[in-house]
Amino acid sequence: MIPVDALLLFFAASVALAIAPGPDNIFVLTQSAINGKKSGFIITLGLCTGLLFHISAVALGVAAIFKTSTLAFTILKTVGAAYLLYLAWQAFRAGATDISNAANQKQGGWALYSRGVLMNITNPKVAIFFLSFLPQFADPARGSIPLQIIMLGIVFIIAALIVFSCIAWAASYISHWLNSSKRGQLVINRVAGVVFIGLACRLALSKQ
Template identity: 30%
Template sequence: MGIEFLVTSFIVTASPGTGVLYTLATGLSRGFRASIVAAFGCTLGIVPHMAATIMGLAALLHTSALAFQIFKYAGVAYLLYVAWSTLRESGTLKVETEGEEHSAAKVTVTAVLINILNPKLTIFFLAFLPQFVSTDEAHPVPRMLELSAVFMLMTFVIFVGYGLLAAAVRDHVISRPRVLTWMRRTFAGAFVALGAKLAFTNI
């Protein structure tokens, strides 16, 4: 495993995207523990894309315009739903106190769906992983699984870092309702922007 793979993986995972935004929003609104759950869910959402790539299913999205469009617009619709729920008081950026219980399953499902409904991730794996598997590799599948595991571990660690950062400033957000309002609008706008970017993505 070369340094090129690690550097590329770091750049990809650390770059702001839907998973990063959701983890940050969760850390700000529900605290560090919830952000870990969100980070785990986002990491888990990588598994279907990894499996699709290794099994060759990503080729279907890459060659079938209809399949790609259906998958893409499902992702766009979900991102718009997340944006709408973020604007609501009961949505993604609802601030909760430590004593309030929140369903870890709900946070996990939302995080998983955010990453699953992103065909760009599958296409990324299709273009990314093969570059680091030698053409004369005797066992390419185990090698791809190894690289994918490292990518997922890096994703989880970096997302937890984002969650820790968000949780660290959480008290300042809670004590300033106006700041929370503007952050809610900012996150909602960011989800809409990412949805728009996905909508105009071609194979």
Template identity: 30%
Template sequence: MISLQFVITSLLVVLMPGTGVIYTVSSGLFKGRKASIAAAAGCTAGIIPHLSASILGLAAILHTSAVLFQMFKYAGAIYLLYMAWGTWRDKGGLSFKAQDDHKNLFHIAKRGFLINILNPKLSIFFLAFLPLFVPHDASSPTIDMLVLSLVFMWMTFVVFVIYGLFATVVRHQVVHSPRVVGWIQRSFALAFAAFGLKLAMVEQK
């Protein structure tokens, strides 16, 4: 059921730097190990609705409904631009003090969840991606897609955690340089803005 081709293809997809990776890395870099894991968990949880929609066939509705697609698209773009603006203008929020309390970690995970759930392209991607690896003679294709979805989610979480933990390793090398901190902060802001604008220009296919 789980082919080597699926594992390799999924790994390549997950490794590609995207909004979730940028958010997880920024969380690890500025807020510590637990924050990076919370961000990874939130981003991974954000793909659950898309995977579920693909399994249930609801993504087909999103694919054919221009109005629904535009609503999701612009909501996601606006949220990413909001994050870009907040990151750019934040003068004290990007400190290197670990935020380990449950409230802050939940907030970090929630933002990661919203980043992914507001991207309508994910539903369409999974609708086209998962069926490619389900055998034509499968007795229960829904179960096969569910298993593939769980594997993809697990790979996403592991890879994102690795990205985030790597960021925590290098965070102490820049903590004493306000100029580097400011440069990194603005780089993340520009990255969020770029992803937001890119999402806003996406056309329905």
């Protein structure tokens, strides 16, 4: 069993890491600003569900493949970058009415949730980050390492849920202005498109 003080330290570190600018929280921020806090919360659930994949991979040792196999890493990061470029294309082609009605017309709950899951799973950096971060807080003297990894992963998910939900809640207030400003809708959508392109380039150029 992991001591409470170690779990609290890990939780604090997880919150700090979740707050640091990255693809996930930027994604929640832009989508919450465009579609409102409900969409941001749903995407947050999707992203955190994707974390379960990476946590399981680390617990089973599968993530080590992406750290040692150039081919596996390249394939996954290519898929992830392609998906981000697809999101950028959608953002650039959307008009003002598309944004204001996105939550009801084009972006249902399942679509938003799936988008969050896919974006997280197709980011190999998350797997490698978990592979290097979680084991630091596991100790063979405390028992099963896989069980400790799963426990730490759950704590990380809780931290991510709290941080991303706060981001979604704060960003949603921008949506009231967007819904009354067509120009504002177009601008934020173009900004979202640029962000997606930047994230895609960053992922495509990333190294193991």
